Amino acid sequence: MKKIIFFGTVIWLTACTTTNLSSSCQRYFSVLEKNMAQFSLSSSELTKFKQNKNKLSQLPEKEQNKICLLRMANIQQYRN
Numbered sequence: 001m002k003k004i005i006f007f008g009t010v011i012w013l014t015a016c017t018t019t020n021l022s023s024s025c026q027r028y029f030s031v032l033e034k035n036m037a038q039f040s041l042s043s044s045e046l047t048k049f050k051q052n053k054n055k056l057s058q059l060p061e062k063e064q065n066k067i068c069l070l071r072m073a074n075i076q077q078y079r080n
């Protein structure tokens with residue numbers, strides 16, 4: 001479970017504060033940040049995570065919602 005969340009956070013988007021994220025993405029990153037607090041990521045992994053989050057924030061809100069809602073569904077699937 002921990003490995004799935006860890007690799008999911010690295011592969012999935014980035015975590016840092018950005019105001020241009022849709023509400024679904026803000027919830028998604030809130031969950032990821034709570035999970036990431038349990039792991040020690042290297043500085044390069046954290047940098048990549050932040051860059052990916054910034055890229056997501058540049059997408060239209062409709063696309064952000066689509067991506068983040070799918071990813072939240074995946075997280076919920078692993079929690080159950």
